[in-house]
Amino acid sequence: MNLLRCVSPVDGSVYVERPLATPAEVVAALERAESVRGAWKSTPVAGRVALVRRAIGAFAAREAQLAEELCWMMGRPIRYAPGEIRGFVERASYMADIAEEALADIHLPDKPGFTRLIRREPLGLAFVIAPWNYPYLTAVNAVVPALLAGNCVLLRHSAQTPLCAERMVEAFVEAGLPSGVLQYLHLSHSDTERLIQAEPIRHVAFTGSVAGGAMVERAIAGRFISSGLELGGKDPAYVRADANLGHAVETAIDGAFFNSGQSCCGIERIYVHADRYDAFVEQAVELVGQYRLGRPDDPETTLGPLVRPEAAEFVRAQIRDAVGQGARAHLDPSTFALDSAGSAYLAPQVLTNVHHGMRVMSEESFGPVVGIQKVRDDEEALALMNDSPYGLTAAIFSQDEASALALADRVEAGTVFLNRCDYLDPALAWTGVKQSGRGCTLSRVGYEHLTRPKSFHFKTSL
The missing domain is CATH 3.40.309.10 (Aldehyde Dehydrogenase; Chain A, domain 2)
Known part of the structure; x- marks a missing residue:
């Protein structure tokens, strides 16, 4: 059995150990997401918002536990660790606040004899690859807006912070999210690259190194799917x-x-x-x-x-x-x-x-x-x-x-x-230029990167 081991920087001990997902488990996760994708897309935005708000409450209720785990997994002083949980709540709550308006149909000015509108459709299945340094804050930027936009999500956290993926999914399950809409997988780097290439994946959100971003671009080349990359900085x-x-x-x-x-x-x-x-x-x-x-x-x-x-x-x-x-x-x-x-x-x-x-x-x-x-x-x-x-x-x-x-x-x-x-x-577009990446998360603009426009042009009088 291949194992993931999180070695704590606090004292060098093994803090978390988990089996890596097998090929069969990866296929099963993709199939579960595909089986519920249509139903989740059809859920009214107001219903998605209500569920996300329940999940935010369940997540916030675990603040002390989550802060202690952060401290031991990646070394943040315990006096500051709760701040990341509160930041998660702030960002998720804001994106829920604006979801109905930001995702509403765009109705064009009246034109006699015609109905014209643009609808924002979810992309499908988003694969979110989150790092260890701010494991909740980087993940929430992509996971919550993707769900609110009607996408299903697969979440892969760093081997340094595997519990973060588990805790996020637990909060959404407690809130009543249908099985398969949000899942986590513990994966090696090579298995992560293979999963990016899987046909059901329609969007990749990656936060990490420039080299990691280049890997994502190579993996999706020729597939014509979207990606959001937050990479290095100086x-x-x-x-x-x-x-x-x-x-x-x-x-x-x-x-x-x-x-x-x-x-x-x-x-x-x-x-x-x-x-x-x-x-x-x-x-x-x-x-x-x-x-x-x-x-x-x-x-x-x-x-x-x-x-x-x-x-x-x-x-x-x-x-x-x-x-x-x-x-x-x-x-x-x-x-x-x-x-x-x-x-x-x-x-x-x-x-x-x-x-x-x-x-x-x-x-x-x-x-x-x-x-x-x-x-x-x-x-x-x-x-x-x-x-x-x-x-x-x-x-x-x-x-x-x-x-x-x-x-x-x-x-x-x-x-x-x-x-x-x-x-x-969270009200501003989070984006970078040059080797800091491309794409955008958060704000109203962020929803444009998690949906595709679909136009309706109906001639109503003959």
Whole structure:
């Protein structure tokens, strides 16, 4: 029997062990989805909304359990883990709130003798592949809107967070969702790729690496089905000369180090106007020095381990590369408990004297490190912000909204923030440019990517 093993970054123990789905189980899941697809599509949107709301309630009722499991599966400090459950509720509730209006038929202006309308039809069976870093928040972006739009869903979570798939399905089953409409499968990478190619799959929603996104595109090539890909990021922040400095430091540093830097839209590089640079660096270093690195099951911990030792070693290598090229590391790792070579526990680091020839300023880190670079004006900041193969989000800190908007319009990113960062508003389209992916989730626009338009042109008078 092939097994999935989730090794906890807390202490290296095996936290979850599950058998991988057999080929027969995969076929059975596809057949169950096909058998109920028509009935679920025919369920009125109001009925789907009511069921999703019941599932949200069942999910929220498990908050303490789900938070503890998150802590042990992927290492988020227990003091912060409940926030992901609440974020799931926020996003799912918003998409339910707008579903009936967003999915309503589009009726065209009256034309004598004709009835004309456009109906949004579900795509069929969506395959959602979710990552470990925000396992509920990334999954909810695709799963709940897909169900509300009338699609059936197969969910595959990372081997690091397998319980998340199980808990989501449990909540929907408790809410009364018909069997087969939402299912999970524990799969290897090779079996995941094969399933993408299965004929019943009509949409693939993938969150993960650029290499993983390329695999999805290869697997669906020639099948003419849709996909949504949220991939890598190297998100920048720019602190203008007129920024509220205290707010900029607090917000940007939290955006860089929350979840140990393991956030798709976390801040990974900061550009600061020369007039504010020294003060920003001083305050940032002081703030980062206050983090408490420790076991995530300790309520006092504010910085947990990375997901696995190899991830921590990758970031250590980036830091060594930068220092070797002249960067200054402002924090002494020995002052943080548990940090040691070969460990998943990694001390936070702030680097200055950095440039784009360093890996830490060009390559996704996904860890507790940030480089801070001095810039002379908006134009230099803009050039550096756009000097990246990625474009998920970007943040500007300024008290001049008009100037910030003019600058934001030229930033190559799916979302541009002013005076905030590392947040997903479900009313806005979540999307990326360049190697950060394609497609869109959430908002009214997100429903357009989970349905196809069908036109009705009836001549009613002869």
